[in-house]
Amino acid sequence: MPELAEVEFYRKEWDAGLRKKVTRVELHAGKRIFRGIKVKRLAAALEGATYLNSEAQAKLMCFRFSGGVWLGIHLGMSGQLRMELAGFTPEKHDHLVLQQSARALVFSDPRQFGRVHFHEGRDVPTWWAKLPPAVTSPEFTLERVSAFLKRHARLAVKAALLVQTAFPGVGNWMADEILWQARIDPRTLCGKLSKKQIQALWEKAREICRVSLDTIGKDFSDPPEDWLIHQRWTSKGICPRHGVQLKTATIGGRTTRWCARCQH
Numbered sequence: 001m002p003e004l005a006e007v008e009f010y011r012k013e014w015d016a017g018l019r020k021k022v023t024r025v026e027l028h029a030g031k032r033i034f035r036g037i038k039v040k041r042l043a044a045a046l047e048g049a050t051y052l053n054s055e056a057q058a059k060l061m062c063f064r065f066s067g068g069v070w071l072g073i074h075l076g077m078s079g080q081l082r083m084e085l086a087g088f089t090p091e092k093h094d095h096l097v098l099q100q101s102a103r104a105l106v107f108s109d110p111r112q113f114g115r116v117h118f119h120e121g122r123d124v125p126t127w128w129a130k131l132p133p134a135v136t137s138p139e140f141t142l143e144r145v146s147a148f149l150k151r152h153a154r155l156a157v158k159a160a161l162l163v164q165t166a167f168p169g170v171g172n173w174m175a176d177e178i179l180w181q182a183r184i185d186p187r188t189l190c191g192k193l194s195k196k197q198i199q200a201l202w203e204k205a206r207e208i209c210r211v212s213l214d215t216i217g218k219d220f221s222d223p224p225e226d227w228l229i230h231q232r233w234t235s236k237g238i239c240p241r242h243g244v245q246l247k248t249a250t251i252g253g254r255t256t257r258w259c260a261r262c263q264h
């Protein structure tokens with residue numbers, strides 16, 4: 001599932017179309033990703049509009065077009081954005097295609113857990129305005145994180161890190177990375193975390209989000225070699241610090257990997 005940094009990477013896939021007009025919209029009306037949207041209205045609003053700018057917040061992207069047109073895309077489990085050259089014919093899973101004179105901006109989603117949002121007008125749409133502060137923003141303070149963990153005292157910290165209203169954009173691998181780097185056992189209940197651990201969790205969450213955006217988010221290059229991510233996908237995964245076999249368990253409904261020696 002795309003997390004913060006992957007979403008940022010996909011957002012930029014459409015950059016080649018900036019300041020260019022949409023000449024034609026091709027979409028698969030009736031697909032689940034368009035639920036709650038008037039697709040005819042969406043196509044009519046986008047046709048002839050110029051693509052002005054875009055931004056990503058957590059797992060949601062917002063694309064702005066001339067005429068006060070807002071297009072939101074959530075990638076869900078399997079969504080991807082890409083660019084194709086002019087003359088492109090949409091394939092089975094290419095549910096939304098913005099044709100421009102020299103290229104096509106494509107949103108594909110085989111499993112359709114993604115979602116398209118649409119808004120017309122000057123005011124910021126609610127689906128974009130109501131998002132919680134980004135982990136890398138100044139509003140994401142230690143106090144905010146401490147208060148959230150206190151409110152969820154009986155929740156395992158791994159599960160807490162997956163709550164999108166508190167840690168927007170953090171998904172399964174990032175949560176494991178944060179806990180490994182902060183040396184916290186993922187099964188620890190939030191209420192049992194020491195002040196020092198909360199401080200470490202907050203610092204590592206910010207650092208890992210920032211570095212991921214600078215590597216994966218920039219050009220899909222690898223995050224630092226000594227990170228857990230390079231080990232956690234392999235069945236023989238070992239702790240980069242100790243070389244011991246990682247533990248595996250399901251916590252918060254997600255497969256979790258950690259090192260019993262350095263995470264307490």
Ligand SMILES: [Zn+2]
Binds near residue numbers: 240241243263
């Ligand atoms: Zn270790």
